[in-house]
Amino acid sequence: MDMTQLEAVNIGHRFGQRMVLRDVNLSVTAGECAVLYGANGSGKSTLLSLLATRLRMQQGQCRLDQINLHTDGETARRHLIFVGHHSHLYGHLTPLENLLFFRDLHQCTSGRESLIAAITQAGLAPFIQQPIRWFSAGMKKRLALARILIAKPKLLLLDEPYSALDHEGIRWLNGIIETFQTQGGIIVMASHDPERVAALRHTPWHLNGGVLRPMGSPHPC
Amino acid sequence: MDMTQLEAVNIGHRFGQRMVLRDVNLSVTAGECAVLYGANGSGKSTLLSLLATRLRMQQGQCRLDQINLHTDGETARRHLIFVGHHSHLYGHLTPLENLLFFRDLHQCTSGRESLIAAITQAGLAPFIQQPIRWFSAGMKKRLALARILIAKPKLLLLDEPYSALDHEGIRWLNGIIETFQTQGGIIVMASHDPERVAALRHTPWHLNGGVLRPMGSPHPC
Amino acid sequence: MLKAIYRLAWKDVLADFRHRSTFSSMLFFSVAVLLVFQAAFEPNGQEAQRLVPGLLWTTVLFTTLMGLGRVFQSEEENGAFEGLLLTPLPRGAIFFGKWLGNLVLSLMVMIMLIPLTLILFNVNIWIHIPMLLALLLLGTMGLTALGVLLAAMTQTARSRETLLALLLLPLVAPLLIAGVQAMTEVINTGTLGGPWLNLLLIFDAIYLSLAPWGFGWLVEE
């Protein structure tokens, strides 16, 4: 099998007149986890949205293996999962219904049992019959993250995945990420939490003034 | 001046048939910061909503100085500020308009300049003319927190205040909290982040199975 | 407190009006409704005069209905409605803020709508315009009170708009009938008065006195 690879070249992005990203170059190979640090409003979420094909690429190019994210969004989306600030869940559906819906729309093949297993792993088994509207912040986050377990993506995009999770939830997530890494997946993550990322094998990057630079030390500020 | 005091006695709460809090007793005096730890879904946000008079008290009693939170919600709300998971901001208004609206509805007396000063402190001065809909997660959080600066509450309720904030934002927030403590305010905060709270003078509590217990060591888990 | 009510109305209507011209879109909507009626019914000369009261009232009713869906929409994002309930205002004040905002908007639409209808349907009853306007305004006061209450009621419901419409129409039917009959009387006899007007006033009084109270019950947790 070929090594999976994500290659972003000279990405630039502006909102109105404001240049948020300039000449961003990012290259991540199989099993690697790139962590984006940067101040509030520095453009981390914007970069992730670009990689997730949510925003239209304005400048530069980005490919995941042979797939050009810019021109071939549909194929690209088949191989990536993005868990962002929002949980993308339907409040009136139960956890299981949410995952079933996700599975069908992403055309995954996982059976019902594996969905239930994912929910159990996330610690939500007692709530499997309840509409998720009244879930606590952390419970929603766990369910959003449980989607990683049912699709088998090549690329995982995480925007502040640790927020709202408790201690045990963080361990669970780090476990998932590690497994994903050993299976040759690619991860790009935005975070403000060097302490939590520390447990992972990762490459830190720093985004400042729209420019992305690799960071020497694993402990930034 | 009397010492301000928050006194919650035997608070219980159920959602439908599920008992989320049982016999919670919490007493916080002026200048103290009580930090609630607990697993996801353990009821921290619920407890804060009760203290904020957002949920109706089902069992037990709670008073802030002489004010009974249960029976005299309107007076109580005059003396407290709650910054929760949601920012409670209007997407189509600018930061200044949002704060003006907040000020008028809370019947605070702070002038326009002090609002602008608060926005500047939060690091949002460059964006003062933009509707906040497109702000990044951290920028919204900063604006939500800036409200603390314009009202002079006795009680501050914070639900995971550190999430989405960058390193500098956290320092800023901790500064605000410290000032607030020295002025004799009361803080109750829910968090999953012992590392960040560590910088504060605080009393840790642990919520488990609906029961609230003081925690011995300042570093839980 | 009056200031707070004004502020609330201001946020909903005037700020909106300033940037986005809700007003003109409501006006265009009502003109479009008139056009649809014209296309559907093709009334001839005599018919038209008889139909004018019905046309005006149904147009005002559907325009208000469209506007009402919007009342709580801006409150949804970022949980802003919760923020409103955390202010020290009595619930009645929040209700009247919302009511006032909507009423002002409807009034402005009506001022334009009446002459437009007379022109489009070629009916020569220009001297009655002040009385027509007064009647519509009276009707809209009750209509809006009921509408704001129902909008608050259906805010968290699924298929919100459908439900709002379903609940509003039967409840306003008596008000509508009274309004149409009173207006027919004005057009035929040139005088404002009689039992239908009294009925209209009674319904206004009932709805305006009960609605704030009902609103308080609804939003209490």
Add this chain to the structure above:
Amino acid sequence: MLKAIYRLAWKDVLADFRHRSTFSSMLFFSVAVLLVFQAAFEPNGQEAQRLVPGLLWTTVLFTTLMGLGRVFQSEEENGAFEGLLLTPLPRGAIFFGKWLGNLVLSLMVMIMLIPLTLILFNVNIWIHIPMLLALLLLGTMGLTALGVLLAAMTQTARSRETLLALLLLPLVAPLLIAGVQAMTEVINTGTLGGPWLNLLLIFDAIYLSLAPWGFGWLVEE
């Protein structure tokens, strides 16, 4: 892909329909609209027959309009619409999923609405029912296509309903006029055909072929 379209329609409508009363609310809303028209216009015996096409079409229009607000409502919470756009489905499929769900619901309402209208307005044209239904269905196909498109367009705009209706009505006016005329012909001559029917078909073809394409453009950022 067909499965995904079906799934989308299912989530929006059928699941809702299974345990909730969306369908009956829409049906009774349309009855209420009939009632409002009766109260407003009070047509007599002969007038009624002439008005039936107009009544049916305006009622269907308002009912569809009310239903459309619902289309994207469940997508708002937790940014679920963004989640939909992150699936590997082509945008057209998402459009058709939404369209199908709405069409099915409208169709069911119309099947009940036609006999009810004939009974309530005491018009004896029972033998034409299949043709009336066919005409309404044809019209609704185009109407719903346009409606879903505009609901998506105005989704992020404030004053969504107003704007939606504002944009929808002028575009729909030609379709509506063609429908009313074709139906009048059916009632008068008992035959389905002629230039108005062709016009209806042409509008349907245009809206249905352009709308998915427009949808793709709109949701792209």
Add this chain to the structure above:
Amino acid sequence: MKRLIAMNRWLGWLTLILLAVSLWLVFNAPIDYQQGNSVRILYIHVPSAKMALFVYLALTVFSIWYLWKKSETADILVEASAPVGAAFALVTLASGSIWGKPMWGTWWAWDARLTSMLVLLILYMGIIAIRNGIDDPVKGARATAVLAIFGAVDLPIIHFSVVWWRTLHQPPSFGKTASAGPAITGPLLPPLLWMSLTFFLLGAYLILLKARETQGRRTLEHLEAQRRTHV
């Protein structure tokens, strides 16, 4: 609540017996010289019309009780009465229309009573819809109660419509206000009274049945939730 439910079985049998008696009376009642056999619709139409109004009255009382005391029993009763009332309203409208065809020569006319009865049916449907449409049980209960109280404005309009406005519909023909028009007297009256009593009991029986089902469902949901939390 428990006691009410225990009563229910007896109520059921009683209703059945009364139904038999009244049906016997109905089919032995004389045929009206003007209206022919179709007069028998009267025995369905009038009691169900009275019940449609009465159930709404009860619904209003339950709603006030709920808002005041926050009693779950009241909430369950509100939820249970709405469909029963809607059924009675539907029967009234259907039987009225069927009767109207031979009597007035049309299924439907827009007179005040008929229209306000239609409004009542729509209101019932609105109450059912909002009850089902809100996920949060407490919010849903409160919204339903407030709506029901607002809808009560329609009740006097229906009842007095025949007095206030000149209508096609029969004016009241028994009871205190029976002054104008031909009153129902003689042999027609006893079966009507029996039938009214039967319908009253039937209404109470149905409401309690539905209430029991609702309560059972809620308990089941609770047990289910508990079981899952403990496993």
